[in-house]
Amino acid sequence: MRKHNKTFHIRFTKSEYEKLCSLSERTGLPKSTYVRFMIKGQVPKDRPSPDYYAMTKQLYRIGTLLNQIAARAHTTNYIDAKQLEEALMMHRQALLDIQEAVLLPEAMDTETVLHHAKELEVLGEQTEPSTEPMV
Template identity: 45%
Template sequence: MRKRNISIITRLNEKEKNHLATLVKRSGLSQEAYIRHLINGVVPKDSPPADYYAMMKELHAIGNNLNQLARKAHQLNVINVEQYDLAVKEFENAVTKITEAVILPKPMDK
């Protein structure tokens, strides 16, 4: 059974239909998902460039390598834990900000 079983018909002119189709295509969402985002008060962002996911994968690999190095350095007692923790937090914050800026939809202005 479908979660959404209510259908709403909306009439658009050719210009509005083309504009909606352009926005939907740029977002990478289905038309229905795009409209539901708008109804819920958020504007979907354009789909990220193709290399975005490759870059994020690389950043996550770097973070994983940092974690492995930290574990080994901690075992050998050759690391300043506070300084390392601060650097990792900065790295994680940077990844989060990039994700928010590129992927997450933004709330509509009220």
């Protein structure tokens, strides 16, 4: 069963829609996913540059090599296993830090959510619910 099984139809002005498309495009996410992040109070980060993927690919290669060295070190006792394990942990943490810095959305407070919603021009100048009917 689909996780997102409820639909909601919303109308945008041309400029609002263009803004949503622009923000969605910058992140590489579908518009619906971008809006769901905003509803949860998170702003998705811009799509990482191709350099990011090259860097992480290289880190994965280094990690694989370190794991191979570690396996050999444990069987032959040729390398200080404790020192190598520490290096592996540092490598893993560096990779996680890069991924967190580049990929994960950031939590927002209410003021920031309203600011980004105004950027989308969804709320306009209103911060209170409108009593006017929407067409």
